[in-house]
Amino acid sequence: MSTPRPSVQQIDALLPQTQCGQCGFQGCRPYAQALADGTTAINRCPPGGSDGIARLGRLLGVAPLPLDPSCGREQPRQLASIVEADCIGCTKCIQACPVDAIIGTSKAMHTVISDQCTGCELCLPACPVDCIVLTPMPTEQLDQAHADQARLHYQRHQQRLSALTAERQLELAARKSEVSTAGLSPVQAALARRRQREQGPPST
Structure with a gap:
């Protein structure tokens, strides 16, 4: 009897949850x-390192491999912080953060919630004024509890983006409805809007 292949959840639990890409x-x-499906290799995660x-090799029953250099290099995790005096409030770092660890509003100073930062460094290339600096991540932020929290923050971030996408689709559908019902009688327009509501927002 063959050993069952590890689940996605088991594999995901071994990953650092930096969400760095x-x-x-x-x-x-x-x-x-992809690892559960057997369509990629175990050596593509620089933050997880050797x-x-x-750990992935033991779980999946495959021999360890050197880190794939095309993915980056293994190095200590870094914590992002913003030089607030230099921040122009463009919000680009907020949009780049996969765990919503940066707060602020347009044209106002931003700041990093340090204990939520995963060290993904995705905010660095997004910043047009290079006001983000890196410092060594505290050891206590490298434990499993913080990885589990990062996973939750990432899931909530993805849910928020999905909700925003659905909202935009509804707005676009409403605008199209306004255009398509122009010139119709009130009854015809009402029937057209009803048909569009029944069809729902356009699929992606």
Whole structure:
């Protein structure tokens, strides 16, 4: 009897939850899914490093491999912070953060919630004035509890983006409805809007 293949959840639990995308996937969970499907290699996670590769190898029953250099290099995790005096409030770092660890509003100073930062470094190239600096991540932020919290923050971030996308689709559908009912009688326009409501927002 063959041993059952590890689940996506088991694999995801071994990943650092930086959500950095260096593996070539949009987050740790998609990478875990590809590993569960057997469509990618275990050596594509620089934040996990050689220890992470070894853990994945033991779980999946495959021999460890050197870190794939095309994904980056293994190095200590870094914590982002914003030089607030230089921040122009463009919000680009907020949009880039996969765990909503940066707060602020347009044309106002931003700041990093340090204990939520995963060290993904995605905010660095997004900042047009280079006002984000990196410092060594505290050891206590490298434990499993923080990884689990980062996973939850990422899931909430994805849910928020999905909700915003659905809202935009409804707004676009409403605008199209206004255009398509122009010139119709009140009864015809009401019937057209009813048909569109029944059809729902356009699929993506």
